[in-house]
Amino acid sequence: MRISRTGSLSGGGSAAADVADDLANEILTALTPGASLPSEAELASRYAVNRLTIREAIKLLAGRGLLDIARGRKAVVREPDGAAFSDFLTSLLHNDSKSLFDLIEVRLSLEVQSATLAAKRANRAGIAAIESALHGMQDNADAAIKGDPAADRRFHDFDVGFHEAVALASGNRILGYLFEAMSAQLRYGIQISRRGHTNRGHTLYDTIAWHERILDAIRAGNARAAGEAMRQHLKDTENDIRNALSNMADQPA
Known part of the structure; x- marks a missing residue:
């Protein structure tokens, strides 16, 4: 019809x-x-x-x-939101762990561009939001490393908030919308990558260092450096996820 x-x-x-x-x-x-x-x-x-x-x-x-x-x-x-897209991603990730690599590929495409644009376009408020998220990570790192679960959750929330703030600072509304829709999946991916991060001998301070490089380049207005810092960070995250999934597969049922 x-x-x-x-x-x-x-x-x-x-x-x-x-x-x-x-x-x-x-x-x-x-x-x-x-x-x-x-x-x-x-x-x-x-x-x-x-x-x-x-x-x-x-x-x-x-x-x-x-x-x-x-x-x-x-x-x-309704005001548009990413609920349907978010539900789809959640189902995909929980039913097929290999989809985490699909998510990283998407993040590489989107977040390198976000960081590049943020370095060109971010205003004071945008940079302040990125700084606030980074400070939240720094403030909770010690307690999280010592095993405080609440601090660990806050650290990861601020980690996701950092990436969302970069997307918003890009000035591209569609990028901001996509990251809002993907926030739950970013948290899930970060939780998995954290295991591999620890297995590889790294700490939350190494995670903070990656984010500091990204912020420094955005502050300096260096678009190429900001995009490259984000790309390297996400490739490192990909290695963490690969390590985590490999170790999970090796564990006895």
Whole structure:
């Protein structure tokens, strides 16, 4: 079933799915977050379908994270977030540990560019946010190394926050959105890489040193050095993950 240029439906597929697809296009290209959809009656008239079909289409859009719905109110366009993408990544990583290497490849593509752009574009607030995350890592390193689980969690939260802050400082909104969506997966990857990091004789201070190099290059406005420092850091992380997974595979069941 297809939607004609007049908004009516024709064909042999699902009317609700076709209405949802057409409305999704309108939401993504013409409406802003917080805007209300027309009433069910108006939409039913537009698409020449019954109100039950419209309700089903709206439920489909809510399931895709595009709308908020509440009983007795018009559906409202949601502020975009990365929940669906995040759920997909979580499933992928937990079902196939090799996907961690796919994630590193994606991070290399995105984060080297983030650091490069941040060195060119970061303002004082952007640099301050990166510095704050690094200070959080530094403040929690000693206790984390001594085995304090709360400090360890805080260290990793600030580690992820550092990378998110670099993405935001790049001035590219899509990069910022992607890192927000990937934050849970970054935490998971960092937890795995930490095992390999320790196995290879490194400490959290080595992790901090990588981040200091990245920040120093961004502060200096040296785009090439910032991108290269990020690339080297992520390649080192890849080696940590490889070591961790190898050791996990060698352990008896």
